[in-house]
Amino acid sequence: MLVKIYGSAVFGVEATTITVEVNIDKGIGYHLVGLPDNAIKESSYRISAALNNNGYKLPGKKITINMAPADLRKEGSAYDLTLAIGILAASNQIKSTKIGDYLIMGELSLDGSLQPIRGALPIAIKAREEGFKGFILPKQNAKEAGIVDTLDVYGVENITEVTQFFDGKKILEKTIVDTRKEFYNNLEHPEFDFSDVKGQESVKRSMEIAAAGGHNIILIGPPGSGKTMLSKRLPSILPPMTLQEALETTKIHSVVGKVKEAGLMGQRPFRSPHHTISDVALVGGGQYPQPGEISLAHNGVLFLDELPEFKRTVLEVMRQPLEDREVTISRAKFTVTYPSSFMLVASMNPSPSGYFNDPDAPVTSSPSEMQRYLSKISGPLLDRIDIHIEVNPVPFEKLSEDRPSESSSTIRERVTKARDIQSERFTDYKNIHYNAQMNVKQIKKYCKLSDESKNLLKNAMERLNLSARAYDRILKVSRTIADLEGSATISSNHISEAIQYRSLDREGWLG
Known part of the structure; x- marks a missing residue:
């Protein structure tokens, strides 16, 4: 039968x-x-x-x-x-x-x-x-x-x-x-909150800007300065997931069997792979292709701790997904595509010893060791990171004070308002939803500068020896800073703040 x-x-x-x-x-x-x-x-x-x-x-x-x-x-x-x-x-x-x-x-x-x-x-x-x-x-x-x-x-x-x-x-x-009820029930309070962080106001400000514009960010600082602690709190200030985003994210996690019994995911994913990860495990693939870490971070955050410790070949395979926001894996008989629209958050020590330019450092690194260490991060990869911020250790006075820090929910409200402005701005564009996704055409249209702002940017690039790749990044970040203030135009103070977030482009870092 x-x-x-x-x-x-x-x-x-x-x-x-x-x-x-x-x-x-x-x-x-x-x-x-x-x-x-x-x-x-x-x-x-x-x-x-x-x-x-x-x-x-x-x-x-x-x-x-x-x-x-x-x-x-x-x-x-x-x-x-x-x-x-x-x-x-x-x-x-x-x-x-x-x-x-x-x-x-x-x-x-x-x-x-x-x-x-x-x-x-x-x-x-x-x-x-x-x-x-x-x-x-x-x-x-x-x-x-x-x-x-x-x-x-x-x-x-x-x-x-x-x-x-x-x-x-x-x-x-x-x-x-009840899908909608399930979704809203799963929008729990994040495990980590910025109210726990003492000091580091400038770093928290840069992370707010990164969240508001969807910008990739790298934190540079010595061991124990709080880079990992701050990074883990970034998802708590990102806008809440939409139902469509939750379905997309759950679908990817379902494929690898990582969906919990709660069903629909309500929290943005935070993925933190170890630096020994292979390129296949990071971007996906294998004999029978499976999503990698960058796809599991879709609609969330991918955190790469100690970026120079990752193999250079692993970092290089991320360049195309960072640009296209999807991964295509081809085999002889079929091709599969995984979405990978994520925020990249990376951290690194400023030198192999971790104490570059610190007069009290117990260990120092030679110039050749510095160059070898920093050269592990290629220029094309840095091209895709909009914000570089230096993280300094928190002084005892800040650690011991009782005054509560600003909570994640308060920061998230400002971030969400800025994202709403961007959603309205990019209504006519299918694949652009926030400032970090702008190409040259949109930058020219939405990041127009006054003569004063142009002169400020020109002088800064000449004085600080900023590379050409920093120009578009500064404009994108300044557009986000203006959105956070509800300003339709980019002013000179927006430009000056954005310039501060290009540490690795300055002379003395990557040459």
């Missing part, structure tokens, strides 16, 4: 429906075709044990299973439940009348219980698009898939619940998720 049952494969952040054809005929053998990987080929052992332990059996006949489209590589153990139900239906051990109405996925344990799968959200979205009545999957993934409305999502704990459902002996409980 021939039975058709449906599963799904995830490529990039999109799902493709897989038709599983199970045919049982005279003879002996188990033949699985359609480009399955080793995990799927091994499924026969898990299926056999799970069926025996739940009162069913693997037919002692010739079983032929085709996974179509046959030219598309299938991977993972999530097809266990799909294949098992197909075999039971084809061997008349359960009724097959309703099987084609549902998309079925799940990894089987030997006792028949189900383990969670990856990519439940994009699979559910695809199931709704293709008109399936429902989606049957492990209970651990039910809330995640339930985000998709107008699709019946059934979370099950074991294979027996599925077989009884198709035999009409059990009614499965639908997973109902």
